[in-house]
């Protein structure tokens with residue numbers, strides 16, 4: 001197959017320095033890169049660095065007769081599989097939304113018939129301004145793909161959404177866009193994944209919880225996103241970063257997890273991997289329970305809501321496919337079939353936790369139970385189990 005290639009438009013923002021790393025990642029993956037550097041972009045990075053990293057000439061001026069003779073603005077986008085704008089400044093977004101064409105970057109965006117991926121980067125108030133939000137809506141309805149922006153501390157000293165997505169994240173979005181529709185069978189579908197433990201307070205400093213690491217749930221969220229699904233990951237406390245392209249909602253208790261999961265509806269598929277605490281302290285103490293001066297008080301418990309059973313019985317909002325997990329140490333098939341019936345879900349992914357190292361470990365041995373029977377999968381790392389499950393989900397929902 002011929003080398004795939006990207007036309008990268010580097011706009012004028014402090015985030016332009018991250019475009020250099022993006023070019024490096026693309027070249028390392030064997031993807032060809034041609035760069036257009038806007039006049040403002042050239043205030044932040046030099047044509048020399050971009051051309052050294054991209055191993056290509058950098059284009060800058062619309063009216064350069066030599067450039068037009070070598071490779072004009074039409075030819076630049078024709079020779080690429082995808083046009084990427086990173087950083088996409090408020091100005092570039094406004095120009096693209098309105099079809100203005102007064103420099104090489106904006107003219108190329110108007111002249112292209114290739115897909116366009118933008119990574120916005122700007123001050124938080126510029127991002128939140130109604131004008132930018134209007135332009136964003138226009139660009140989305142024109143089919144422009146977007147990655148980011150992130151929320152966080154910004155170079156201007158403010159905090160909020162507007163920071164350009166990290167180069168690795170933009171790179172993953174480029175790979176997904178280049179892969180095309182066949183590699184994204186879940187495009188247009190929505191998925192909910194719960195993951196991690198829940199944490200049930202006893203008093204302001206103590207809690208009941210479990211050893212779930214969240215690894216399997218996070219891997220499933222990532223695998224679904226890679227197949228094109230829009231994924232909401234409702235996660236209990238874990239040490240893991242949010243997977244690329246997934247929107248994470250962080251919760252602590254089972255009750256919060258239920259509310260966040262229901263707020264994510266409607267979804268086409270729900271994969272409930274979280275190790276939800278079955279019980280919580282009835283009345284968490286408002287103040288720290290003291291050791292001295294009192295006999296150890298028993299902790300009374302009350303049952304938590306069952307998120308899996310609730311979503312399986314959600315009426316018209318019920319996802320087309322509801323998948324639960326079962327951790328068993330014995331009578332795996334019998335217990336999992338009983339769980340399937342009791343909770344009203346469509347599949348149970350049963351894992352044998354009798355061997356050491358599954359909880360918190362990197363590999364998993366699972367069986368998929370449905371009303372039609374059992375499929376046994378050989379032991380694989382959690383990423384491979386997740387990709388296989390995501391592929392099976394993609395075959396099943398339509």
Ligand code: CTP
Nearest residue numbers: 272273274276304305306307308324325326327
């Ligand atoms: N689950 C849930 N809400 C709960 C409890 C469990 O959504 N309050 C989900 C889990 O995310 C998982 C499945 O139900 O998908 C596990 O069911 P559960 O009955 O908790 O399984 P085990 O912990 O294996 O239970 P048991 O003690 O009955 O073996």
